[in-house]
Amino acid sequence: MGSTASAEQMDPEDVRARLAPYYARVRAELESFGGTVEKFIGDAVVALFGAPMAHEDDPERGVRAALAIKKAVEALNTQDDWLDIHLRTAVHTGEALVVR
Template identity: 50%
Template sequence: MPAEARFCDECGAALEAAASASTAAARPDGAPQAERRLVSVLFTDLVGHTSFSEGRDAEDVRELLSRYFETARTVIERYGGTVEKFIGDAVMAVWGTPVTQEDDAERAVRAALDLVDAVHALGAEADIGGLRARAGVLTGEAAVTLGAEGQGMV
């Protein structure tokens, strides 16, 4: 590996020397530091949420979304991911920051599959036939804000 390499060519993990050097250096203007990392990002949303919500009580819709978001957070964290943000009925989660694992991409895909199943089960439990989620995972380099937690990491 080249001396200036910051990530493992095989697994994408941050190399120890690069990680400690980039964390120790501070920008003089106080702005957050960013670095490139290999990350996997999961996007998921409810199928037909807008039409489902029409004609339903706002509190019932809010309760369903709260249960869905809690279910999503539980599944994502089980696979070592971090919820980046909730957007309407969508969830964005990331693997590869703040902690990098060799199998981040696989973990993200497994979380996506389990989340789709969990939403189906949530629909059955809430007596909402046809409640479904769709999910997609993308893996690639992204600018990651060092020290950020939750929103603003990627």
């Protein structure tokens, strides 16, 4: 999204307000595909598929969620002229030890 430079010039409340719809939409899309948000780091999102319950198609779910997030963010941008969110997505597959 590249929001770090923009955020540095904004009040924290404005940054939070700008990112709130993004966080909500991303979380909703991830959860709709069975993903779990591990954490938000600024505008970055770390999500897991297959934890706590593994599915054979978890990699596919991750890719589908990434594509859905891209469309959802495009829709957010058209709904609110103030938002100008651009993103990149990546999906990494492999085994992970998840401890809670």
